[in-house]
Amino acid sequence: MKIKFWGVRGSIPSPGPNTQRYGGNTTCIEVRTDDNELIILDGGTGIFPLAQQLLKELPLTANIFNTHSHWDHIQGLPFFIPIFIPGNTVNLYGAFDPISGAGPERIMNIQMQYSYFPVREAEIQSRMNYLTVMPHEVIKIGNTTITPTLLSHPVVNLGYRIECNGKSMFFTGDHEPHYNIYEPQDDGYADYQALIDEQRQAIVDAMQGVDVLIADSSYTVGEYPSRKGWGHGTFDSCIEMAKAASAKILYCTHHEPTRSDDDLEKVFAEAVARQNCKTVDIRIAREGDEITI
């Protein structure tokens, strides 16, 4: 299985000299299975340069798995050029959205209307399939399995475990570790803590033993308190999660748009030193980086 990063930035694209080394595109990861099936995790702006690359191998079947419908994970989808070329098949997998009651079709319907985009969804030329997936449902693409898991974010966010020929990876999308909303002296504290412990364990179980874990490490521990509840993790929480799940390699991703390359390396190094974790190979996700497992 081959994994390539096309977008590693969170929230909003951040081009410019300060982000040149790690890249400014929002979330998009290309996964090639051993049978060369194409899986794409999220359609942030990184999917646009990926689409340019894919024009060399048409017709294609693209399996896009969307973690959730926030802009930085969908805004590149209308620019995924293969959707405008007949003969291609694009399968868009995503969660049921409890706010709108819709599945992943809404991601395209809402963006591809004249108010926001010059081409309507109805004008898509490829075969476009919208597939609503549920947590724990096992999806098969060739001999690869994809299993969604519910993570913690202000909207339904599915993390995906991908397994092929004994190798595995897990991508969180956006995830903030569950936290107790009660104070220790409150009546509900203990019960709520038991629930959180269960939820945290279920997530660690879902990513148990993966070769590669790609996780939302937007913030430093110092930044986190003022951003609690925004739905993102820290470098430290990701390292702890990777350790608990016995992941072999951790890629920290969803970099803060205001974080320069130099700052990113600095806060990353501080977290790695603080955690002193010997069992996980911890890396910063960088646009253009590729790994074969």
Ligand SMILES: [Zn+2]
């Ligand atoms: Zn995001």
Ligand SMILES: [Zn+2]
């Ligand atoms: Zn989000």
